[in-house]
Amino acid sequence: MRKRDMFPGRKIKTVLFLPFFLLINLAHSQGLPKIPLYVKEKEIQVEVARAPEERAIGLMARKHLGKEEGMLFIFEEEGYHSFWMKDTLIPLSIAFIDREGRIVKITDMKPLTLTSHPPPKPILYALEMNKGWFSRNGIRVGDIVRFSK
Secondary structure (H helix, E strand, C coil): CCHHHCCCCHHHHHHHHHHHHHHHHHHHHHCCCEEEEEECCEEEEEEEECCHHHHHHCCCCCCCCCCCEEEEEEEEEEECCCECCCCCCCCEEEEEECCCCEEEEEEEECCCCCCCECCCCCEEEEEEEECCHHHHCCCCCCCEEECCC
8 A cells, every 4th residue: 555545535635634724824923003192291102902812822933022022902892701821922911901991901921821810800902012111111000002192
């Protein structure tokens, strides 16, 4: 028996999985739409993750995040939306933000961990930046995140 005939279904499985992996890589290389956000006197550019699939991938597998760049997660409803760092390679800080745009918690997250990081109260947004960005810029709990100047 020839080698390729030993696994007749293998070719189909490879073909089915290949587009899945290409989509993941494409999502990471293309990025999401960017918008400006304003916190205190700082203007930052953030990718917006709105759809459940976008939020699930987040910043996974990224090797770099620009100095004044981040990702804003927007949820359909307020809730106790927790975050973890599975498959996320860069250390991040996250700000949990309520419906009025007020930061209710800021915490640092270690790469490649399964530790859950929940907000202290229901949130509508979360903002991920490079680790330490909030403290370096004097941004604290109670500050307001704005969509316009």
